[in-house]
Amino acid sequence: GESVGLHLPTLSVQEGDNSIINCAYSNSASDYFIWYKQESGKGPQFIIDIRSNMDKRQGQRVTVLLNKTVKHLSLQIAATQPGDSAVYFCAENERRYSTLTFGKGTMLLVSP
């Protein structure tokens, strides 16, 4: 199930389940979106990205969906594994500017 902690919402799933992590972004002018995975004590690691001219993009075991109408981004992880346990951040960017804006993050806990 999903719970909201003091700062970081947490999604707990069983190994083998599919996980869906959601993100609401704020800037309607954003045209580039990225999902990052951050393990404890490490820097963010690129997972998948999508441009605003697309609404879906698939990678290996991961799919990103973009709904520009409601400014919503989701990351789907198929057959979640314990190694997927981490904090996942979405990030948005408006191409005119050089900086990424990160979302609050979701902690994914995968139990065997």
Place this chain on the structure above:
Amino acid sequence: GAVVSQHPSWVICKSGTSVKIECRSLDFQATTMFWYRQFPKQSLMLMATSNEGSKATYEQGVEKDKFLINHASLTLSTLTVTSAHPEDSSFYICSARVPSGRGYEQYFGPGTRLTVT
């Protein structure tokens, strides 16, 4: 993918001292690097944008005299936390931007854990 390193990976210092953190792009040149700060269970907050050969651009609320950034070469940016205090204890992460056929890509370093006692 491109590799970004940081040194040190962790540092403990006494209040009032200064600490320098290095960020290097190992196999590519980066004209633009970014410095982020992350508190426990929180997201990454951009501190400043570092451009090679010019002054850094600081985000609102970040003291430029306290967080000195130097981007002296295309492969090295440094962040110096001057007169550090316990509230500066945080996880500092750098990233480097690389132009690509799809615009640009941004690669992150492994982070530096700063603890000020």
